[in-house]
Amino acid sequence: MKKIVSLAAVLLAASAFAGNLSFESGSIKAHTEVFGDSSIDPTAKKATSHLSMDATPATLKGTIEVSMSDLISDNKKRDTNMQETLESATFPKAVFEVKEVVAKGGDNVILKGAMNLHGVTKPMSFEGTVSEEASKVRIKVKSSMKMSDFGITPPKMVFLVVRDQVDLNVDVVLKR
Template sequence: MAERTRPARRGDVRPSAPRPRREPDPEVTRRRGLVTLGAVLLVVALLTGGPWVYARVVAPQEREPLVLPEETHEPATVAGPLDVEGTWQVGPGSEAGYRIDEVLAGEAVTVVGRTQEVTGALTVTGGMLTQVEVAVDMAGVATDESARDAYFRRALDTTTYPQAVFRLTEPVDVSGLATAQEPVLVPVAGTLTLHGVDRPVTLEVEARRTPDGVQVAATAPVVLEDFGLSAPDLGFVTVEPQGTLELLLELTR
């Protein structure tokens, strides 16, 4: 009896003829090799030259110190004597912060923190500056890097010590500001409260009358250790032990 052929069923695997092996395209192989090499070189560059790239390319341009802005009004608009007597408030547009140098894996970077959360008042009696209290919200101070700001807030414990405060300790003669057409330079001695620690500091102050009031720019050196703070040294970044406090105040009645 002749053998009957079973009809093919769905799912049966039929043997197929082997496909001829294709040789890799030399041009494709070369391109893949170049891409792989480029990726490896990029990783090496980031690991070894990342700090240089950050300091020279990625990091934003260093912000200028807080100084008196260029005058935009005519001298005649501030002609005549200025009544400096009384209480002056720290008004809108005031700014404060710090400036400190750090070395990031061998590359020098100047870190600048800024905030406009500044309040306070000054009192002039008989041509003498007799009272000053200026407060800065330290939790609001920001640089170009959020991770650095978070470390800054932890180091200062801004939850416990939210403000830095400057208070006058010695009267200062500011009577010359009443008639001066140029900025007046005066040292102002006081106490800086930072991180819950009080230390004497002297602000180098430059004051100028304006049509709307008085502008004041001030700086003072700050040694971190004096306020119970340690300059962080994380191996790849080292912070200098001393920085500069900066103030730019818009004083109004």
């Protein structure tokens, strides 16, 4: 009987630290460039979290998704072209699935997983920090990808071509 009560107490204590994480605030920035303009920074200020984490960042798992229509820059014409290039009506979301968290010491981690973008799924890793304070988890990570790896042709403007590489910067706060 004592073993059952002890096991129940351990499970109850563990469940107090477990839980789903919902998006509270933050941004996901997708930076690229074209000759003469290094400030192409469409940003999404919301995301949908299907992430969960127990007591430590090493237990982070699940997915986070961004609606392509939520990516907005400082130029409406650019945004229209970007939505056409991304074919956001056909491929409305980008989804990253966390499959493994590699601890690098302190809050520093590598999030290994798979990115689904434009109907293509590829392995991808993000490096940065996952930290917790009170009932909030902050994920601040970055990575780079190529549009062409996901079947997206970088847009052309007259003689200029947008750089194929996109630098992703994620800084989000999730609440338990």
